[in-house]
Amino acid sequence: FLIASGSYIYGVYSSEDGLSSANYFYKAFEIALSAAIIVKLSFITSCEKQKLSFRKYLSFFGVPLLALVVWNILFSLFVGDRAPVMFFSVLTFGLYFIRWKRLNFILLCMSIFLASILFSFVGELRQVGERSNVDFSERITNITNYSEGKTSKKFDELVPGDATIEMALSVNTLNHALLNVPDKYDYRYGLFQLQYIYASIPGLSGVISEILYGSDTKFYSSSKFITYFIQGDQPTFGNGTSILADFYLDFGVIGIVIGLYLFGYFVGKNEYKLFSSYQQVTFSWVVILIFFSKALYLSRSSILFELSLIVFIYLLIKINKFIVSSLKKT
Numbered sequence: 001f002l003i004a005s006g007s008y009i010y011g012v013y014s015s016e017d018g019l020s021s022a023n024y025f026y027k028a029f030e031i032a033l034s035a036a037i038i039v040k041l042s043f044i045t046s047c048e049k050q051k052l053s054f055r056k057y058l059s060f061f062g063v064p065l066l067a068l069v070v071w072n073i074l075f076s077l078f079v080g081d082r083a084p085v086m087f088f089s090v091l092t093f094g095l096y097f098i099r100w101k102r103l104n105f106i107l108l109c110m111s112i113f114l115a116s117i118l119f120s121f122v123g124e125l126r127q128v129g130e131r132s133n134v135d136f137s138e139r140i141t142n143i144t145n146y147s148e149g150k151t152s153k154k155f156d157e158l159v160p161g162d163a164t165i166e167m168a169l170s171v172n173t174l175n176h177a178l179l180n181v182p183d184k185y186d187y188r189y190g191l192f193q194l195q196y197i198y199a200s201i202p203g204l205s206g207v208i209s210e211i212l213y214g215s216d217t218k219f220y221s222s223s224k225f226i227t228y229f230i231q232g233d234q235p236t237f238g239n240g241t242s243i244l245a246d247f248y249l250d251f252g253v254i255g256i257v258i259g260l261y262l263f264g265y266f267v268g269k270n271e272y273k274l275f276s277s278y279q280q281v282t283f284s285w286v287v288i289l290i291f292f293s294k295a296l297y298l299s300r301s302s303i304l305f306e307l308s309l310i311v312f313i314y315l316l317i318k319i320n321k322f323i324v325s326s327l328k329k330t
Helices: 006-010 022-044 054-059 063-079 082-099 105-132 136-147 162-180 191-198 204-213 222-231 243-251 253-274 283-293 303-329
Strands: none
Touching: 022 063, 022 082, 022 283, 022 303, 063 082, 082 105, 082 253, 082 283, 162 222, 162 243, 191 204, 191 243, 191 303, 222 243, 243 253, 243 303, 253 283, 283 303
């Protein structure tokens, strides 16, 4: 991935000189690393509930895997990509803090507050890199100059607290969905949700979207549809989606109610596994760990968007288990 990523290796988040294969290499890396962590977590759950220190917890991962996780988190901070930082931090370390070392409410609030400051700073560093294509040291030097008196990328005017706008725009996605559907466009009746299912088979989602919509890419996903609502046919960046807007575009208000009820029912039935003794690597165990790890920003995404990641992780673990079992027999 690093060889194919172009300027990304130097900290340029939105580098355009990388090879097209870089996205596939990173996806493979994300799936394999997540699968390895989940296998370790499954074993760690067999430990005594009240008798595990954090040092002992970390030792179960082994130095090579733990070093790779920490390196990935630090490199993501360097580049300015906050999603992998949250995902791999919670996936790797989160289980310890809900099973063996509960954080009290005050400490939890302080941790979230400090983390939000860090992530806002990282977001600013990334924006400086996007605007000037400079390396990391120059971004640190120039961040104050870029923050003072600059216009907001989202609104083309000076906005106080620009770093916090991204959170507010998650609500904006639902506002535009309500404004345009069903008055200007009909509901999609599950087509966006089906596209997430197609994505579980590599390449199928793009093929089906091209067959159904041709070059009209605004129907390729709920995020592209919302971006079209906000910016028109020539967007300069993606506005993303939200868990509410995603369900609303497909099924309206009833879709939000039923979709989130079913999701809540699934979580309620399976979250006990995070606190229970040894867990086999079942499909539901992988699902609950992935949603637990992505819970911090799930509201700014969509539930079935994670399905392809979950399926690939589960299949990789099962393939790996089959290979290991075959080698033991021979």
